[in-house]
Amino acid sequence: xxxxxxxxxxxxxxxxxxxxxxxxxxxxxxxxxxxxxxxxxxxxxxxxxxxxxxxxxxxxxxxxxxxxxxxxxxxxxxxxxxxxxxxxxxxxxxxxxxxxxxxxxxxxxxxxxxxxxxxxxxxxxxxxxxxxxxxxxxxxxxxxxxxxxxxxxxxxxxxxxxxxxxxxxxxxxxxxxxxxxxxxxxxxxxxxxxxxxxxxxxxxxxxxxxxxxxxxxxxxxxxxxxxxxxxxxxxxxxxxxxxxxxxxxxxxxxxxxxxxxxxxxxxxxxxxxxxxxxxxxxxxxxxxxxxxxxxxxxxxxxxxxxxxxxxxxxxxxxxxxxxxxxxxxxxxxxxxxxxxxxxxxxxxxxxxxxxxxxxxxxxxxxxxxxxxxxxxxxxxxxxxxxxxxxxxxxxxxxxxxxxxxxxxxxxxxxxxxxxxxxxxxxxxxxxxxxxxxxxxxxxxxxxxxxxxxxxxxxxxxxxxxxxxxxxxxxxxxxxxxxxxxxxxxxxxxxxxxxxxxxxxxxxxxxxxxxxxxxxxxxxxxxxxxxxxxxxxxxxxxxxxxxxxxxxxxxxxxxxxxxxxxxxxxxxxxxxxxxxxxxxxxxxxxxxxxxxxxxxxxxxxxxxxxxxxxxxxxxxxxxxxxxxxxxxxxxxxxxxxxxxxxxxxxxxxxxxxxxxxxxxxxxxxxxxxxxxxxxxxxxxxxxxxxxxxxxxxxxxxxxxxxxxxxxxxxxxxxxxxxxxxxxxxxxxxxxxxxxxxxxxxxxxxxxxxxxxxxxxxxxxxxxxxxxxxxxxxxxxxxxxxxxxxxxxxxxxxxxxxxxxxxxxxxxxxxxxxxxxxxxxxxxxxxxxxxxxxxxxxxxxxxxxxxxxxxxxxxxxxxxxxxxxxxxxxxxx
Numbered sequence: 029x030x031x032x033x034x035x036x037x038x039x040x041x042x043x044x045x046x047x048x049x050x051x052x053x054x055x056x057x058x059x060x061x062x063x064x065x066x067x068x069x070x071x072x073x074x075x076x077x078x079x080x081x082x083x084x085x086x087x088x089x090x091x092x093x094x095x096x097x098x099x100x101x102x103x104x105x106x107x108x109x110x111x112x113x114x115x116x117x118x119x120x121x122x123x124x125x126x127x128x129x130x131x132x133x134x135x136x137x138x139x140x141x142x143x144x145x146x147x148x149x150x151x152x153x154x155x156x157x158x159x160x161x162x163x164x165x166x167x168x169x170x171x172x173x174x175x176x177x178x179x180x181x182x183x184x185x186x187x188x189x190x191x192x193x194x195x196x197x198x199x200x201x202x203x204x205x206x207x208x209x210x211x212x213x214x215x216x217x218x219x220x221x222x223x224x225x226x227x228x229x230x231x232x233x234x235x236x237x238x239x240x241x242x243x244x245x246x247x248x249x250x251x252x253x254x255x256x257x258x259x260x261x262x263x264x265x266x267x268x269x270x271x272x273x274x275x276x277x278x279x280x281x282x283x284x285x286x287x288x289x290x291x292x293x294x295x296x297x298x299x300x301x302x303x304x305x306x307x308x309x310x311x312x313x314x315x316x317x318x319x320x321x322x323x324x325x326x327x328x329x330x331x332x333x334x335x336x337x338x339x340x341x342x343x344x345x346x347x348x349x350x351x352x353x354x355x356x357x358x359x360x361x362x363x364x365x366x367x368x369x370x371x372x373x374x375x376x377x378x379x380x381x382x383x384x385x386x387x388x389x390x391x392x393x394x395x396x397x398x399x400x401x402x403x404x405x406x407x408x409x410x411x412x413x414x415x416x417x418x419x420x421x422x423x424x425x426x427x428x429x430x431x432x433x434x435x436x437x438x439x440x441x442x443x444x445x446x447x448x449x450x451x452x453x454x455x456x457x458x459x460x461x462x463x464x465x466x467x468x469x470x471x472x473x474x475x476x477x478x479x480x481x482x483x484x485x486x487x488x489x490x491x492x493x494x495x496x497x498x499x500x501x502x503x504x505x506x507x508x509x510x511x512x513x514x515x516x517x518x519x520x521x522x523x524x525x526x527x528x529x530x531x532x533x534x535x536x537x538x539x540x541x542x543x544x545x546x547x548x549x550x551x552x553x554x555x556x557x558x559x560x561x562x563x564x565x566x567x568x569x570x571x572x573x574x575x576x577x578x579x580x581x582x583x584x585x586x587x588x589x590x591x592x593x594x595x596x597x598x599x600x601x602x603x604x605x606x607x608x609x610x611x612x613x614x615x616x617x618x619x620x621x622x623x624x625x626x627x628x629x630x631x632x633x634x635x636x637x638x639x640x641x642x643x644x645x646x647x648x649x650x651x652x653x654x655x656x657x658x659x660x661x662x663x664x665x666x667x668x669x670x671x672x673x674x675x676x677x678x679x680x681x682x683x684x685x686x687x688x689x690x691x692x693x694x695x696x697x698x699x700x701x702x703x704x705x706x707x708x709x710x711x712x713x714x715x716x717x718x719x720x721x722x723x724x725x726x727x728x729x730x731x732x733x734x735x736x737x738x739x740x741x742x743x744x745x746x747x748x749x750x751x752x753x754x755x756x757x758x759x760x761x762x763x764x765x766x767x768x769x770x771x772x773x774x775x776x777x778x779x780x781x782x783x784x785x786x787x788x789x790x791x792x793x794x795x796x797x798x799x800x801x802x803x804x805x806x807x808x809x810x811x812x813x814x815x816x817x818x819x820x821x822x823x824x825x826x827x828x829x830x831x832x833x834x835x836x837x838x839x840x841x842x843x844x845x846x847x848x849x850x851x852x853x854x855x856x857x858x859x860x861x862x863x864x865x866x867x868x869x870x871x872x873x874x875x876x877x878x879x880x881x882x883x884x885x886x887x888x889x890x891x892x893x894x895x896x897x898x899x900x901x902x903x
Contacts, residue, residue, distance in 0.1 A: 080104060081126070081148055085162045090136040091170060094129075098163070101126040103148035103156040110149040116142040120163065128161070136167040137202050167204035172319035173212050173308045175199045180325045181300070182238065185360065186249040186332045189660050190242045194229070194327060196830075197236040199308040213313025217322070218305040229304060229327070233313060235830075238304070238325060242660075249331035300326035333358040334407065337387075338421035344395040344428055351380065351388035354423075358385050359407035361415045371402035371420065373648055379403055379423075387421070395425040396460045411773055414656060414738050427462030433470055433514045434458050440493060442508075444500045452484065455491035456606070459516050466518040473513040479505060486512055537633065541599040542640045549580065549593040550633055552611060567591075573610035580609060580635075593633060601639040602673040609633045643727040644670045644678045644719040651717075654736040657707040665690065665735060668697035670719035677723070683716040683730075690715060690735075699733065707739040708769045743769040744829050745778050745822040752834070755841035756809035762836065764794075765801040766822050774826045776800050783819030783831040792818060806838065813839040 081101040088098060101111065103126070113122045119132040120142060134142070142163040148156035175197060182195030203209035213233045222228075228244040231237065240247065304325040311318040337355035346352075357366065368381040378390045379401070387403070401423040407416040440453035461467035474486040485496040493510070537550055552569065569582035569591035579599065582591040593611070612630050647669045655665055672678050682692035682699070687710060691702040699717065713735040720728035748765040768775045777799030782792060793805040804818065815837050823829030 078102065081146060081156055081159055083160045085164060086128075087164045087166050088130070088134055089166045090168050091133045092130060094132055096130040098128040098130065101128065101146060101148075105148055105150070105156045107150050108148045108155065110152065112147045112149055112154065113144060114147075114158070115144040117144055120144065122146065134163070134165045136165045136204060137171070140165050167207055167209055169203055169209040169310060169317070169319060171202040171209075172321055173199045173201040173210075173310050174321055175306075175308060175323040178323055180306075180323060181327075182325065183328050183330045184240060184244070184247060185330050186247050187245055188240050188247065188332075189658060190244060191239050191658070194238050194240070195325060197231075197238065197306055197308075197323060197325065199236070199321070199323075201310055203310065208311050210310060211312045213309050215307050215309070215313065216304055217307050218303075220303040220305075228302070231306065236308075238306075238327075247329050249329050299328070301329045302327040333360050334416045334419065336419055336421060339424055340421065341424045341426050342389060342393055343426040344393050345430060346392060350392070351390045353386055354389050355387045355421065356385050357381075357387065357405050357407075357419060357421075359416050361407065361409075363409065364407040364415050365410065367406040367408060369404045369406070371404050381405065389423075393425045395427045395462060396431060399425050399427075399462070401425075409773075413773060414654070417656065418654065427465050427467055429461055429467035429517055431460035431467075431516075433516050434460075442495070442500055446495050446498065446500060448495050448498050450495045452493040452495060455486070455493065455512065455514070457491060457514050461516070468516060469518060471515050473515075475511040475513050477511075478509040483508065484510060486510075538636045538638060539595075539599060540638045540640055541601040543595055543599060545595055545598070547595045549595065549635060552582070552591045552593065552613075552631060552633075567613050568616055570612050570614065571609050572612050574608045574632075577604075579604075580607070582611060599637050601637045602642075605637050605639075607633075607635040607637075609635065639674060641676075641721075641724065641727060642673045643729045644672045644721065646670045646719065646729060646731045648731070651731055651733045652736070653733070654738055655705065656738045656740050657705045658740045658742060659701055659705055661701050661704060664698045664700050666699045666733065668699060668717050668719070668731070668733075670697065670729065672721060672727075676721050678719050679722050681718050681720070683718060685713070685715050687713070689713065692717065705737050707737045707771070708743070711737055711739075713737065739771050739774060743774075745824050747820070747822070747832050747834065750832065750834055751837075752804075753837035753839060754806050756806075756838060757841055759806050759809065761795075761803040761805045762834075763797070763801055763803055764820060764834065767800065768824050770824065772825070774824055774828070777825055778829075779821075779823045779827075781821040781823075783821045794820070804834070804836070806836075810838055813837075 077097065078100045079102070081103045084099070086099055088096075098120075101122075103111075110124045111122045111126050113120065113128075116139070119130060119134060120128065121131050122128050126148075128144075128146070142165070144161040144163065145158040146161055147154040147158045176199060177197075180195050180197050184192065184194045197214060199212055199214075201210040201212060214231050214236045215233060216227070216229060216231050216238075219227060219229060224243065224246065226243045227241055228247060229238055230241045232239075304327065305322055306325055307320050307322050309315070309318040309320040334357070337357060340354050342354060359366075364385075366381045366383065366385050368379060368387065370377045370379075376398075378393065379387060380390060381387050387405070403421040403423060405419045405421060406414065407419075408414055434457065442452055446452075455472065457470060457472075459468040459470060470491065472486045472488050472491045474484070477484060481497070483495070483497050483500070485494050486492070487494065491514075539547075539549065567584070567589055569584060571580055571582060571593075577597060579595065579597040580593055581596045582593055584591050591611075591613075593609070610630060610632055651666065651668075653666045659665070668680055670678060670680070679694045680692050680697045681694060682690060687703075689701060689703045689705055690713070691700050692698070693700065697717075697719075699715075715733050715735070716730050717733055718728050718730045720726075745766040745768045748767060752762040754760065754762060764780065766778050766780075768778070780794055780796060780802035782794050784792065791806065791808050791810075793807060794802055795805065796802045804820075815835065817833040817835050819831045820834045821829065821831045
């Protein structure tokens with residue numbers, strides 16, 4: 029515990045002053061007791077509260093109870109019996125024995141520094157000083173943060189992506205902004221309603237920006253109404269359109285009326301869909317002794333007009349006036365310009381879109397030519413910047429029965445010992461109509477067999493040729509001809525087609541689909557009874573049917589006259605699994621009149637192709653896609669489509685993703701985002717997608733994918749520097765410069781504006797210099813040095829931005845341009861001890877050149893002291 033200390037006071041002998049003397053003694057005793065209590069509570073020795081009369085800086089907490097002892101000064105002069113206090117001394121006093129104390133609490137918000145001067149007296153005559161004493165008022169957390177508004181309002185579009193800013197709240201705190209007392213943190217403490225049980229909104233604790241959470245994608249326009257309910261629409265019709273007189277509802281254009289009435293709503297926020305209670309706390313938030321306040325945020329959900337009108341079904345061969353309207357899209361931006369492309373790389377594109385967003389088909393469609401189309405609609409501004417996410421619309425062409433069954437090559441083998449019920453083969457018949465409809469449903473009827481008796485039967489549904497009776501003989505009957513009726517369509521359908529064809533049973537040649545070109549398949553020989561060695565006996569061979577693609581050709585041996593059937597084009601099991609080739613033998617010279625070629629100059633060769641495992645095949649060669657940089661993590665960028673020719677299961681993998689922003693669903697082929705895309709870091713991604721067989725990974729195909737990233741306005745302009753000073757003598761303008769990481773049109777040019785209230789802005793003026801800078805001008809010098817925080821609003825070319833506080837120190841500068849600042853008041857300047865050391869050396873120099881007269885010496889010393897340079901500043 030501190031030892032008792034006796035404070036000697038100057039005692040007046042006048043009787044009339046006895047009361048004041050008594051009061052002074054009581055006050056000093058009270059002051060001494062308070063000093064002892066404070067020093068004991070804070071571990072401050074009483075000796076530390078005393079010192080020689082000198083220049084000094086003292087820290088005083090604001091709102092300190094009075095009387096409060098600050099410091100006891102002791103003059104080096106002998107016989108001092110009093111002290112005099114001047115300067116900003118309101119609420120501060122000094123006793124005759126040098127105790128500086130408070131008579132009323134100080135307020136940091138009113139004045140942060142009190143500049144005093146103290147002189148030592150002998151009988152009211154100054155003998156020491158004056159000395160400068162600065163009382164630095166320390167802020168305490170005595171002001172709760174206050175919102176700039178009691179109620180905020182904002183709108184959010186339904187199904188918005190997470191992170192889209194809805195509204196920004198702001199608050200201010202009168203406490204010292206350089207301390208945690210004014211360090212604010214925002215939080216949402218309540219969401220009404222909360223039917224899903226999860227937060228749909230989030231707030232940035234530092235900036236106060238409110239946006240949607242990932243769960244906010246479920247926000248629905250008009251969520252409190254029964255959407256599509258006739259009762260709701262009927263009520264709206266009655267509310268908006270007045271009574272209806274004997275007219276059925278279904279004959280009233282109430283949908284149009286309701287739509288028109290709803291567009292006349294003055295403010296959708298008058299009836300918000302959600303209420304948020306937002307809290308702001310000082311001390312950085314979360315502290316037990318933090319002060320706080322709350323505000324309401326009203327949020328209305330706005331309808332998203334960018335809605336996919338598909339899938340759209342168009343009947344093939346539809347007779348109508350073209351172009352024919354098939355759908356409409358509407359952007360949420362009324363100035364949007366629409367562009368239509370096709371997702372697949374197809375030359376024919378019979379669709380167009382007009383400036384109103386109406387989509388038309390320009391001609392009749394043929395399902396057998398193309399069954400589906402994927403239209404990609406873009407909504408852009410005049411510079412081609414996306415205003416909405418690209419929309420894919422599926423167009424399906426509906427089938428009609430406009431194709432008759434077509435017979436392929438049908439050649440089968442029958443063994444002499446073939447058993448009854450054995451399958452000879454399946455008729456190769458194809459109908460180009462939609463297999464999922466009755467238009468391609470085929471039924472088979474066996475009409476006749478040659479020669480009889482009937483040795484075969486046909487399955488009416490599958491078209492399989494089956495053995496009906498046994499006992500085949502190659503010697504007696506080497507071949508059979510069957511007549512089969514094939515009909516498409518549902519039973520009894522008038523749209524059915526009949527097909528007659530002849531079935532010949534021959535031997536079959538089997539080839540692998542990877543047989544090399546030039547391979548000889550079979551050798552054939554025709555004979556001619558004309559004179560050998562003449563044009564009349566020379567034989568030419570021609571494949572006249574069964575090979576429309578020219579896969580086979582016959583090469584003639586000029587010596588032997590034989591023909592060799594060879595492969596001239598690659599075989600493909602998936603395209604054609606078998607061939608029935610009709611080969612005719614002809615002379616180069618024409619036959620004489622009356623002689624004609626018959627079946628003896630024709631032969632048939634059946635070639636069956638064996639399947640070989642081939643790698644997967646992508647449906648597109650070059651893949652390019654454009655996505656915005658604010659695409660949700662996990663969203664699908666592109667769906668890869670590949671098929672295996674043999675129908676085996678395939679998987680996908682991703683290669684070349686150096687940034688690790690993407691991921692591939694190995695089963696579905698969906699290329700998705702794994703990390704947030706950043707246009708400022710990379711404007712294009714080039715990756716490779718590999719499709720491979722699950723059970724044979726070496727069977728693979730790959731495609732390059734180019735992803736163009738579109739910039740969105742996700743950065744705001746930032747000041748390059750936030751501090752400056754202005755000398756009142758010259759008042760040169762301060763140059764403000766800003767930068768923005770976004771590219772055009774979301775970057776420069778910037779718009780600078782003062783955020784001051786109108787009545788306070790007359791003393792400041794802001795002038796634009798170029799697209800990235802402006803100058804701040806001080807019109808009139810203030811009566812004293814001040815440090816001011818000027819709110820500067822900076823917005824980018826798209827109108828996005830915030831208000832920044834720019835700190836300006838306005839001061840009466842010295843000849844070298846430095847501001848006067850009390851030494852030791854800032855932690856980055858020289859300390860008091862250093863300052864005293866400098867002054868001590870200066871005073872020693874001056875003492876050699878004394879000036880006669882105590883008052884003149886004191887005045888000159890004080891004048892010189894005010895011009896001594898301490899650190900960067902002059903005092």
